[in-house]
Amino acid sequence: MNDLEMFREELAHCDDKLLDALMERYTIIEKIMVYKEQYGMPILQPAQEEKQKRQMLKKLHSNKHREEIYDVFESIMRNSKKIQARKLFDYNIVLIGFMGAGKSTISDYLSAMFAMDVVEMDQVIAEREEMSISDIFETYGEEYFRTRETELLIEMQARQNVIVSCGGGVAMRERNVEEMKKNGRVVLLKAAPETILNRVKDSDERPLLNGHKNVEYIENLMEARRDKYEAAADIIVHTDNKTVLQICEELIQKLLEMDGEYV
């Protein structure tokens, strides 16, 4: 055997070890999930993730390939999250609620924690129409926009394990609610009108609120929409005075309860 053949054999041996370690790692991930569920522990533990990363960087700090190795490690972590997400949710998570309730914010956080794709409905529609939501309303009117929303929800039925961040008015159409429920669990995020005002006051991206940024207007519109939001919801999460992490954890626990995980 010449040297090259020997190196190749060593490499194959090394890859075998990596494969074995990865398979073992993913089995451990599943065990951790079961343990957390069994003991009603928080599923999201961002501090633990940070600790793991710090330890890894410390070990690597003098290695000349640290960037490349760390990149692989990040990919392993991302795929662990995917495995977790697929185990927890074999459906789409559809976030609904009033403007400023936190649909986009919560979607982004969940997406980072579970490596799940997010479909931000407003953004997708704005990209497809090549204009802002405000301009779509002004040019074609609200009905036109709502129909684009319906089409997008139907498209989402072909996907799985996606977070769908709805625009605030999506659940106003009965048809939309029917479509989102076909392979999604519907999460209603709520907040008091004062909280909403506080969150949206500096943004002009919500045409329905422009010129009406006051508690009374928000309260009235919220009240007018309340029954439809609640009828659409599989679970409700109140967001006032809670951190994004607290909201996400509550959301996950309620989704798990729906599946009877803790009974």
Ligand SMILES: Nc1ncnc2c1ncn2[C@@H]1O[C@H](COP(=O)(O)OP(=O)(O)O)[C@@H](O)[C@H]1O
């Ligand atoms: N739980 C929260 N605590 C504090 N600020 C929040 C919270 N959730 C959302 N926000 C802020 O409120 C604003 C509106 O949130 P966003 O996610 O865009 O709402 P939506 O998509 O429902 O309209 C954003 O500036 C966001 O940072």
Ligand SMILES: O=C(O)C1=C[C@@H](OP(=O)(O)O)[C@@H](O)[C@H](O)C1
């Ligand atoms: O409540 C609504 O009817 C709307 C909410 C907005 O989305 P956000 O809820 O993300 O602000 C956006 O879709 C559009 O301005 C209409």
Ligand SMILES: [Mg+2]
């Ligand atoms: Mg939004």
